Amino acid sequence: MAEIVGLLGKGGQRLAERVLGWNRITIRKGKKELDSGDRVADQFQKRGRKRSEHHLPNLMDDIKEIVNPVSQADPTLRSTRIYSPLTAKEIRRRLQTDKAYKESQLPVGRTISNKLRDMDIRPKRVKKCKPLKKIPETDAIFEKVREVNKAADDDPDTIRISLDCKAGINVGPFSRGGQNRIEQKASDHDFNADKKLVPFGIFLPELTESHFWFSIGSVTADFMADRIAELWAKLSRRFPNVNRLVINADNGPESSGHRTQWLKRLVDFSDAAGIHVELAYYPPYHSKYNPIERVWGVLENHWRGELLTSIEKILGLARTMTYRNILPSTVKMIRKAYKKSVSLTKKQMVQVERRLQRLEGLEKYFISITPEVKMG
Numbered sequence: 001m002a003e004i005v006g007l008l009g010k011g012g013q014r015l016a017e018r019v020l021g022w023n024r025i026t027i028r029k030g031k032k033e034l035d036s037g038d039r040v041a042d043q044f045q046k047r048g049r050k051r052s053e054h055h056l057p058n059l060m061d062d063i064k065e066i067v068n069p070v071s072q073a074d075p076t077l078r079s080t081r082i083y084s085p086l087t088a089k090e091i092r093r094r095l096q097t098d099k100a101y102k103e104s105q106l107p108v109g110r111t112i113s114n115k116l117r118d119m120d121i122r123p124k125r126v127k128k129c130k131p132l133k134k135i136p137e138t139d140a141i142f143e144k145v146r147e148v149n150k151a152a153d154d155d156p157d158t159i160r161i162s163l164d165c166k167a168g169i170n171v172g173p174f175s176r177g178g179q180n181r182i183e184q185k186a187s188d189h190d191f192n193a194d195k196k197l198v199p200f201g202i203f204l205p206e207l208t209e210s211h212f213w214f215s216i217g218s219v220t221a222d223f224m225a226d227r228i229a230e231l232w233a234k235l236s237r238r239f240p241n242v243n244r245l246v247i248n249a250d251n252g253p254e255s256s257g258h259r260t261q262w263l264k265r266l267v268d269f270s271d272a273a274g275i276h277v278e279l280a281y282y283p284p285y286h287s288k289y290n291p292i293e294r295v296w297g298v299l300e301n302h303w304r305g306e307l308l309t310s311i312e313k314i315l316g317l318a319r320t321m322t323y324r325n326i327l328p329s330t331v332k333m334i335r336k337a338y339k340k341s342v343s344l345t346k347k348q349m350v351q352v353e354r355r356l357q358r359l360e361g362l363e364k365y366f367i368s369i370t371p372e373v374k375m376g
Contacts, residue, residue: 002030052107052115060115062099066091067121069146073294082121082294088113133285141283141365145248148280148366152246153206159235162203162248162291163228163255165219169308171195176304197314197333199299200224202231203292210295211330212318214311220338221254225265231330232273244276250287257281257364260344260352267355270369277369298323 005012005027016022029040052059071084086094088109095101106112116122152160170193197214200223204210213227228247235242249255255262257279270277282289303317311333319331344352359366 066094072288073297138283158244160246164292165200168196168198173307205291210328215334217337221262223338246278250290251281261342264352270371274371279367281365
């Protein structure tokens with residue numbers, strides 16, 4: 001543009017602007033480049049106001065630390081939204097009281113609300129997310145869970161996992177309440193399904209990594225212990241220095257703090273792997289706070305418009321699901337049938353209990369297992 005204007009001579013800039021619609025500022029920029037021989041770099045990034053994160057580098061992390069402990073997935077698993085009972089105004093107040101920010105430093109409430117929206121968090125209290133019941137120890141359990149999880153996430157030698165299983169899935173042309181662009185006729189749920197799969201998952205919050213296994217039978221304590229051992233065989237090669245495993249669970253019947261076979265298998269796993277194992281359970285009636293529940297919500301939203309007519313289709317849809325734009329690392333079918341109702345006698349359990357360190361006052365919810373040192 002500058003070269004052409006130069007050929008036009010005097011008044012060339014005005015003529016090019018009037019006839020060709022060229023901007024004079026752009027022409028002058030080109031003329032500077034011709035005269036100097038160097039390219040004039042754009043400085044658009046230096047214009048306007050800088051984002052809040054530029055002035056407060058830790059702002060987003062501090063907001064997450066305040067919001068995440070009380071955030072929860074949609075309990076109906078019909079959307080991928082995350083709900084938080086804290087408003088932007090309350091978060092701004094907590095940033096001052098808990099994180100020692102000055103009021104003059106912080107952005108206004110609308111800006112904080114926009115930051116929450118960017119994180120896909122809805123600062124809204126909805127009735128369907130309110131817990132049905134609350135035991136006296138609920139607040140103390142939550143406080144300890146936050147403490148354990150934060151310590152695990154801050155420690156490079158510790159890996160934290162969240163595990164849970166879903167209700168069985170009927171294999172067949174059954175409606176799951178979703179919609180599909182292709183019209184499909186579904187059968188009534190009153191018909192018996194030929195097969196049923198039970199999904200079991202492990203989620204690594206810090207790595208945003210999910211692993212799914214589908215069982216043709218019940219997900220027992222032995223099933224879950226085998227899956228942990230299977231996953232650990234891979235993680236130990238990737239993270240050779242890790243010596244501690246923290247497990248978040250929801251105190252379900254097969255993985256609770258008093259399930260004898262579950263505790264025995266974890267003691268055996270701790271000894272075999274040579275690592276410390278720590279159990280941190282969420283309070284009763286509050287399982288939706290378990291991090292893997294958000295992954296289940298995404299999976300349900302991903303396939304609810306489809307007819308799960310075969311095992312291959314269920315596994316294929318699970319493999320194409322993404323959580324935070326990351327595909328599952330493991331999707332496997334387990335055909336081994338595990339024996340149900342395996343338990344230890346009181347006499348056998350005495351040896352297991354000696355290996356468990358339970359937190360006083362919250363014995364069922366926080367359990368530590370130290371590997372036994374084998375003498376050479």
